[in-house]
Amino acid sequence: MADRGDTHYTVSGLNKWFLFSSAFLLVSTVWMVIDDYEAPWKNHQRDFQALELSRAEADLSTESALALVADEDARKQDLANAQAELEKNSGKLEELEDEIFNLKGKLFTALEAAKASKQQYNWEKYIAEEHRIHENDPTYGAVELDALEQEMIDLAGEQQEAEIALAAKEAELMAMTSVVTEAEKAVKAAVKDIELIRLKKQKLAPENIGEQIAKIVRDDIPGLDFIGPNIKVQKVVLDNLTFDLNFTKKTRIDMCMTCHQAIDREGYEPGEVEEPHTSHPRLDLFLSATSPHPLTEVGCTICHRGSGEALDFGRIDHNVSYLFEPEKAERWIEEYHWHKKHYWDYPQLTTDKIEASCIQCHKDTMEVIAEDAPEVTEGYRLFERYGCYACHKVEWFPTKRRPGPNLKNILAKTTPDWMSAWISEPKEFRPTTWMPQFFHLENWEDDAVVAKSNYGAGRDIKGGEWNDSAVAALTTFLSSRAPIEDYPAIPVDGDAQNGREQFRLRGCLACHNMEGYEGEAPATHDLAFDSDRYNQNGPNLRGVATKINPEWLFAWIKDPKALWSETRMPDLRLSDQEAADITAYIMEDPDGVFTDVPDGWDPTISPYDMDVLAEQARSYYTRTSRVELEKRLKGEDPMYRWDDPETLLVAVGEKMVQQYGCFSCHEIAGYEDANPIGTELTTWGSKTVDKLDWALLANLKAEEEGWSQYQREEYKSYREHWLRQKLHEPRSFDREKVKSPTERLKMPYFAFDDDEVEALVTFAVGLVNDEVQQAKMVPTHAQKQMDTGLRAIRQQNCVACHVIEPGTLTYRDDDGIVQTIEAEVMSLDDFKDAGVHPIPPQTSRDDLVAFVEDYGVKIDEEIEDIGFRILGTSPDVGPPGDTVFVYLDDIIDVTPAWGGDFVRMATNYYYFGVEQYDAEADEYTSHWGSDEWAMVADADGERRDYSDEFYPKVRWTFAPPVLWGEGAKLQKDWFYSFLEGPFQLREQMQVRMPSFNYPEGHAGAIADYFANQAVLDWPGEFARRFRASQEMSLDELAEASEIPAEILAKIEADNRANIEARFSDLLAYAASVDYQAFPAVNPEHERLVRQSPSYLENAHVGVGSDLARTGPKCFTCHIDNGQLPEAEPISWAPDLAFTQSRLREDWVVEWLRNPALLYPGTSMPGNFLSEPAQYQELFPDSTNDDQINAITDWLFNYDQVPKN
């Protein structure tokens, strides 16, 4: 534009501005387009496409793929030949094709004519009908209509003729070209396995030029890549899993798979491919379509948290702690410009805390998921064990009882002096106690001035004396609320030696231990002194005689529930004599254990000071006026004579109980209904971090560690850090704070170790308010029962005495194949001479090998291999009961049995004798055989030496029974009634099944648990037994049954998904080869048929009775309706009178067939294994199965059949 010269601005100048600004706009627009094109998620998808392409190419160049391609080439050659052959007849072919063309034309014409005629006819018909009605002329147009109809029929006939002619010609053509079509099919069939890969490759890198251009336009041109792109945002919309925005809930949308494209696909292992292209590490549990948590239903953020709708690395709130994972954080900062987001209230969980999310849905089934979520369930159990729930309410938490003992009768149990010392520092007396420490902690430093007496006008009061007076006051108050009841004297004299045996054999040590104060390895192989397993359910009893009164102890072990209604201590149904003996043993303490107290333990009441107590009264009695308080302190108020130390102590003590919430854990008279004092934690994990009071701690830590302000801020932005600190050092948030005594933090010190803290943190982080339960995961009745059952088993400590699942052994066999079997390690030889415990511990491979090597040194012999007894059906190794010898080097792993510590304890007691503590030498020595009392008194009163018996026999006879497969064995009703009212089932046993103090529903849940577990175990067990019976390898069976070996292996390993998918096929195959299946358990009702009148018509009850008595002679060992057998107690077996109400029929049949298969090592012989069958004189022409059936018939009608 020319410059006119009369304008204010020069046009050429403006033109330059225009040029510049337009260029700027152009540049910024281009930049915008490129910026969008270069979005990180798009680049991830491009990378993934490249990865997929390279994989497809690699897949196409494998040997098998190349072979397929070669085959395809051959087929193509065939095709070419066929085509050439056809080519020779091309004249005929063309002719034929022409004819077909013409015929098609004819057919078309005929079709059209027929259609038109039909239309015409319909139209005429309509006209005629209308006319006939309106004009009342019923025959109108009949002739025309008939003519039209005829025409229509004729035309249809012509059409059909044309169709037939065409079909004939087409068939002719097809016959001519069939060789070619067959060859084409062969080509396709040859490559059907790689066709998918080819298609994928074709899609990713098309060969066709048009498709290439289309792909470039769709994905590779910035600014145009919005037109039907392959690269696009992926998402799942989760209607049921809402996102809580207070007052409103929003559908959760997760877009994570936009970058994590392979997350739900197999085969993208970390290491092979890089983030974010890896597969989820637990596809069996998460995301895959067959898993319980498919991607389309649960998404990502419900577990991981973070922001699912973000596509930018930082905005997702990918979580890493700069402080604790600096390398990862550095890498993220460098690669993704990561920084901690403070604005997102649902920060992504770090990998080690991810299990926290399980709680959201699995609140009611925490025990059931324990195996897959060990950390969070550990936290859940610790939360229960340490009684956290007692002070900190968690609404859904299933345990409600007060975790600490009843203090209403405390003075009957112990003395105020002892109480005072205990309250002051419980762990000093008993390092393993769960009772936390409340006093003499860091916010009450002994020498620090914490207050001034007389409202700040008097003398300085130090933290130490404040605490001492508080402890004295608490003790006095608690004593005042626990009047000494008149405990009756012990009615009989106890015998300590006898008590010792009772104590060890009845089962006390299943829950209690007597580990030393220093925690050093015990000098004995007596498990009582080794406390790393189930014998921690009750307190450590070391030093206990210095604490308790004998009369109380007697009353307590006679009937614990009478003294503390919520106790877990069971009733062992001890006689007065037994209880008196045990009392005598503990109080007289021949072993020097129960009177052993730690150095410096001095149970005297804490010193108290009237000034301090007065100040405490002033601090805590805030609702009483100053004037009134002074009156009381001077003794001028007749109701409150606080000048008397005793009265003042009680008054202050009561406030201390309120302050520290003692009643949350203990029953205290007057505080039965008091509310717990801690913060409710039901939704603690949803509390925003800024609501946590860090006080000065972060600043102090930052100074200590030299953190920058950024690091300090980051530290404060993780709730985990806060809780970790709180659990490790509960009072540390008071550091450097100026606080009055009443304001100071009260949370006690539990001395958690690092692992415990992490588990508890994981649990607490999972306590969120996202309501998923109703929407998604509704546990079935069976699942809930399983959960309650498992919890009951843990809480009642069933596992201490009973093996619930056997341990396993993983080793490399002679052929180098890795086998995992259920097995137990067997005792080593030569143990008598070595004077050491000869059974290696099956706790871990390292423990086991170390023990064996050590033992080898002791007996001066190199041990190369050890024996394992096979316990479960292992088709590739051998039947249960067989021994497999494994070289130490070949052992890969062992896992311990679930439960059964006390089995070993009891068996050892019989087998190796009683050890005695020699206090002077501070060691335990075995007196086996040297003293009469060192032998075990049997049920018939005699003392016997069992050291030469077969170890498993002793174990199966005298130790608590194993419970694996118990659900298939016991009738549920009997099981339940036995749990509620146990009795002596095996007369020879000293070990006693206690009467437990079950919370409501727990006994039934235990019985249910075993029944349900039997249902779950059955398919795997069936598969293993079936294959063992067929003597086939996995591959052979796979071939025969057409089920892939991989799936068969998974079915045998109890994998639920594969069982659900293919087990029915296996069942069908087993039926087809006439495998006699043992039936599955129905957990709801028993399958009892043998007592029905119709069954009894053909049953062999009488034969069974004769057979049992004179054939295998069952009553040589079994008790006959209360009548003890003549054999020695070690051979005694349960009363057969119980069978019909106690056992499942199917199980009895299995058991009689071959007892060793069910319980390897049992004393019960296999009476019906010989071929041909024995006892033909008693039951002519019978097979073993006939005999077994007859005996079972008799057993289940035992009460109907006379003894002879």
Next chain:
Amino acid sequence: MGQAIRDLVDAMANPVIYFLGSTVAIIAFVMFRRLLTKPIVLIGFTVFSVAFLAFAWNDPNFNKIITKGDNIPIIILLASVVGFTWLGMRRAVINDDRIARGEPTLEGEVSKQKVFTWPDLVYTEFICLILFTALLVTWSIIVEAPLEEPAASARTPNPSKAPWYFLGLQELLVYFDPWLAGVLLPSFIVIGLMAIPYCDTNPKGNGYYTFNDRPFAISFFYAGFVLFWVSFVILGTFLRGPNWSFFGPFEYWDLHKLEPMVNIDLSTFFWVKALGVPRPDNPLIREAPGLIFLGGFFVLGPLILAKTVCKKIFEQMGMVRYQVMMHMLLWFALIPLKMFGRWLFDLKYLVGMPEYFFNI
């Protein structure tokens, strides 16, 4: 040294010093305008600002508040207000000299020329349009959108800040009842702005920059806009932290910072402190001192002023216009009055009648 500067700046940044400092700066700017509008001053000021920014940049607290996505416009606002105020004053000074010398003003010279719609108006507007579009595009690429957590009515952010242009009003909430600060005063601002053309009939200063011709109007503009509006926006943006506490630019925004605030009403001063008797129960009697004071302030004030200082203005404007203007000005004057009352005497309300939701 660096720390000393930071501490000094933090110490200066408390509301009293900040407000008084801004007031003094404005007064000084007006008084020494001849000196301060020399280009070297602006250059010096810019150099100083850049140097200060460079010094402060590495401080984590300063950096955090400056680089926050939604604070960037305020930085631009800060720079442009200073720049344009300076520019306006510079031209005013030049014009005043020219008028004194009897020459035409700068704008007067220009307006003698013709100004065409095209290209002088439309073309420049078009260029501006393009530039700003490009600028916004670039800005949105470079600066991340300052998104925060999902909004939740039960969990408001701390501090909860108004949009930046309302931060001046939000600052008033510290000193006034919400009803007053949130409803009445903003209404008066709007009414006052609408009333200006009717009150101000002085034709001088139209179309050119000047100070000498309109000293009162321009000073009032500086007080009202630059001091009470813009400087409060800056204060609210950069210096108000969690719990609406005051923080220096180098200070860490500590959630737990406490400020002693035991404020009392005028009635307590009068009855309890001065007379030593309890406050009467009847709210009207109790609040009589405040009511009388306000009555005097709003009724007698304009009358007395009309007879004395503002006699000339009163004669020029007539009763109605004078009263309207005066009431607007008195409401405006109430703001610093209450601020000083708060700072000096911990005064809460002049009239505090929560019974009738009437607090001033």
